[in-house]
Amino acid sequence: xxxxxxxxxxNMALDTAMQQDERVLCFGEDVGAFGGVFRATSHLQEKxxxxxxxxxxxxxxxxxxxxxxxxxxxxxxVAEIQFADYIFPAFDQLVNETAKFRYRSGDQFDVGQLTVxxxxxxxxxxxxYHSQSPEAYFTHTPGLKVVVPRNPHQxxxxxxxxxxxPDPVLFFEPKKLYRASTGEVPEEDYEIPLGQAEVLRxxxxxxxxxxxxxxxxxxxxAEMAAEEGISCEVIDLRTLLPWDRDTLAASVKKTGRxxxxxxxxxxxxxxxxxxxxxxxxxxxxxxxxxxxxxxxxTPFPLALQNEYLPNEHRTLDAIRASLDY
Amino acid sequence: xxxxxSFDVELIQHPEFVDPQTSVLPTFALLQQDGNLYPGAKAxxxxxxLALKIHDTFLFIRALDERLLASQRQGRVSFYMTETGEExxxxxxxxxxxxxxxxxxxxxxxxxxxxxxxxxxxxxxxxFSNEKDLGKGRQMPIHYGSxxxxxxxxSSPLGTQLPQATGYALGYKRSGQKNCVIxxxxxxxxxEGDFHAALNMAGxxxxxxxxxxxxxxxxxxxxxxxxxxxxxxxxRGPGYGLKTLRVDGNDALAVYxxxxxxxxxxxxxxxxxxxxxxxxxxxxxxxxxDPSGYRSRKEEERWRQKDPVARFRQWLIHQGxxxxxxxxxxxxxxxxxxxxxxxxxxxxxxxPLEELFTDVYKEMPWHLQEQLEEARDLVERHPEAxxxxxxxxxx
Numbered sequence: 001x002x003x004x005x006x007x008x009x010x011n012m013a014l015d016t017a018m019q020q021d022e023r024v025l026c027f028g029e030d031v032g033a034f035g036g037v038f039r040a041t042s043h044l045q046e047k048x049x050x051x052x053x054x055x056x057x058x059x060x061x062x063x064x065x066x067x068x069x070x071x072x073x074x075x076x077x078v079a080e081i082q083f084a085d086y087i088f089p090a091f092d093q094l095v096n097e098t099a100k101f102r103y104r105s106g107d108q109f110d111v112g113q114l115t116v117x118x119x120x121x122x123x124x125x126x127x128x129y130h131s132q133s134p135e136a137y138f139t140h141t142p143g144l145k146v147v148v149p150r151n152p153h154q155x156x157x158x159x160x161x162x163x164x165x166p167d168p169v170l171f172f173e174p175k176k177l178y179r180a181s182t183g184e185v186p187e188e189d190y191e192i193p194l195g196q197a198e199v200l201r202x203x204x205x206x207x208x209x210x211x212x213x214x215x216x217x218x219x220x221x222a223e224m225a226a227e228e229g230i231s232c233e234v235i236d237l238r239t240l241l242p243w244d245r246d247t248l249a250a251s252v253k254k255t256g257r258x259x260x261x262x263x264x265x266x267x268x269x270x271x272x273x274x275x276x277x278x279x280x281x282x283x284x285x286x287x288x289x290x291x292x293x294x295x296x297x298t299p300f301p302l303a304l305q306n307e308y309l310p311n312e313h314r315t316l317d318a319i320r321a322s323l324d325y
Numbered sequence: 326x327x328x329x330x331s332f333d334v335e336l337i338q339h340p341e342f343v344d345p346q347t348s349v350l351p352t353f354a355l356l357q358q359d360g361n362l363y364p365g366a367k368a369x370x371x372x373x374x375l376a377l378k379i380h381d382t383f384l385f386i387r388a389l390d391e392r393l394l395a396s397q398r399q400g401r402v403s404f405y406m407t408e409t410g411e412e413x414x415x416x417x418x419x420x421x422x423x424x425x426x427x428x429x430x431x432x433x434x435x436x437x438x439x440x441x442x443x444x445x446x447x448x449x450x451x452x453f454s455n456e457k458d459l460g461k462g463r464q465m466p467i468h469y470g471s472x473x474x475x476x477x478x479x480s481s482p483l484g485t486q487l488p489q490a491t492g493y494a495l496g497y498k499r500s501g502q503k504n505c506v507i508x509x510x511x512x513x514x515x516x517e518g519d520f521h522a523a524l525n526m527a528g529x530x531x532x533x534x535x536x537x538x539x540x541x542x543x544x545x546x547x548x549x550x551x552x553x554x555x556x557x558x559x560x561r562g563p564g565y566g567l568k569t570l571r572v573d574g575n576d577a578l579a580v581y582x583x584x585x586x587x588x589x590x591x592x593x594x595x596x597x598x599x600x601x602x603x604x605x606x607x608x609x610x611x612x613x614x615d616p617s618g619y620r621s622r623k624e625e626e627r628w629r630q631k632d633p634v635a636r637f638r639q640w641l642i643h644q645g646x647x648x649x650x651x652x653x654x655x656x657x658x659x660x661x662x663x664x665x666x667x668x669x670x671x672x673x674x675x676x677p678l679e680e681l682f683t684d685v686y687k688e689m690p691w692h693l694q695e696q697l698e699e700a701r702d703l704v705e706r707h708p709e710a711x712x713x714x715x716x717x718x719x720x
Contacts, residue, residue, distance in 0.1 A: 062522030069492020096482045103684045105470045105478035106461040142685045166687040242690035
């Protein structure tokens with residue numbers, strides 16, 4: 001075990017994966033000798049050589065096209081998109097190609113070995129294009145898996161599992177936590193299985209669910225609620241597609257109330273999918289409408305970032321409203 | 326390679342803008358329409374066996390395209406695309422490759438797949454999207470793919486295979502495998518951003534890839550002069566650091582020789598290559614298109630006179646390797662074989678219901694399992710509405 005931040009945990013996961021499998025390649029803009037603008041790929045080129053950790057020309061559609069080709073050939077590409085805000089030029093490669101490769105070929109060809117890493121989320125004064133949370137664009141795409149870690153331990157275990165997963169994975173890293181979130185991370189190789197949510201705090205009055213950096217928000221809200229005598233069950237979804245309905249449904253059936261928190265805008269955000277699905281399987285157990293505490297339906301602003309983000313105060317208000325319903 | 330960190334460059338004191346008109350690349354051509362070589366031209370080293378195989382593939386593709394287009398008109402096939410006029414481009418370039426080099430096609434390269442030995446029955450299973458289709462009946466007709474024959478499954482989005490070809494070729498280079506990727510695309514697809522991404526990365530990474538453009542004059546109704554303003558597609562190659570050659574796409578020998586040399590550079594030196602084959606789309610864009618709305622019969626007739634199949638046949642006859650009589654017999658054999666195979670494939674059932682849900686992921690996740698169950702119940706309750714799947718035994 002050693003103490004490290006989320007970025008170091010990502011770096012350690014990449015190092016472990018590259019050490020263990022010669023086919024693992026890390027590439028993207030500035031990931032080579034420089035080690036990435038956030039330093040997620042620090043020292044990997046030094047250690048594994050230029051043909052395994054390298055810079056690409058500045059082209060997101062090219063990075064994903066290249067990654068699809070490498071994966072189809074039998075390599076294990078871990079492509080980096082510098083900011084999730086810039087994944088959109090690669091949207092066609094991801095949605096029309098990556099996601100449909102296996103299906104359309106009748107399983108003759110696949111790019112299942114592909115992992116795409118992208119820093120995402122706000123709270124760092126990133127304005128419109130260094131703050132977005134685009135996960136819902138991708139959870140609407142059959143064939144992709146979508147994963148978001150909340151701390152260094154999760155980041156390493158989930159990233160290693162994603163790299164070895166036989167399906168393509170989009171791995172969104174909450175960049176606000178890159179250096180802010182620290183914790184103990186085992187030195188050894190370990191994986192955290194995809195598709196499983198984690199109950200962080202047991203409670204009886206309401207279920208709170210989030211992912212990534214918003215986990216800190218709902219944990220804080222749960223503590224504040226506890227002071228008022230409200231018992232919150234706190235769940236980290238971790239994998240958004242395919243998500244762990246069983247764990248969430250069991251919790252909602254117990255508490256009778258559900259609050260979903262995410263940073264992305266509300267309309268058609270992933271919270272809508274959770275709310276609709278859990279309503280289907282928990283209808284008779286619900287004692288209040290499912291509530292979504294999310295970013296507003298606006299582009300992500302600079303000056304009013306604080307007013308935009310769905311923080312613990314908004315969350316606590318929504319918890320109270322749900323219990324008073 | 327120019328690099329701004331180096332100041333050792335020529336300086337000029339008068340602004341000399343480069344004029345795009347001054348740099349038109351020539352076209353490599355060996356064979357004249359009468360089947361004789363151009364004066365001074367040297368035929369590539371090509372065996373009788375290979376030459377006849379190429380020609381036989383020409384005849385097969387002509388028969389396949391003619392019959393299937395007619396069947397689409399009769400409503401037996403939902404969609405079709407011919408490659409009439411462009412047979413030399415894909416078939417002769419593939420003939421110059423190793424059998425295990427990867428082909429990434431756009432959609433008008435069924436000849437390449439036929440040359441590799443894709444069985445007629447498999448063409449039909451794909452066209453009729455039946456349960457024997459390797460693609461499990463999921464894609465539109467002509468979206469072929471064959472793992473065994475190193476022919477990557479085709480997808481409709483244009484240009485997406487280009488950067489994938491760069492990636493696949495980089496994989497070859499990494500693993501030390503002595504192969505190249507050939508990536509086919511039309512001149513219209515070359516306007517997509519993926520073309521730029523792919524060639525730029527191929528130049529930077531120096532990978533064994535041959536980008537093979539079929540410049541057939543039209544992207545559906547859009548003529549090439551509305552597609553690009555420079556010196557065709559080939560004119561862009563050197564700007565990306567690619568070895569580049571423009572070739573007469575209706576000249577079987579020139580296409581073969583150009584690709585043979587390209588493969589050598591790609592595999593031995595990791596030098597990416599761009600080939601632009603100048604040809605003409607003699608048929609409609611697809612069965613959903615009528616070219617009389619945007620081009621003249623006269624223009625089509627001019628190109629019909631340059632038919633690559635007739636040209637190569639004349640060469641074969643001059644070699645003493647083939648005759649008009651053999652040609653007629655073989656054409657009829659292919660026609661009959663296509664008709665027979667079509668009748669058989671039409672009767673093969675559609676894939677079972679569960680193939681709608683498999684292969685989205687390697688393993689079927691819970692939500693797809695639930696939806697498969699839901700679909701099964703639905704089909705069972707309304708068998709008359711789902712004749713293809715109702716009552717079918719599911720694996």
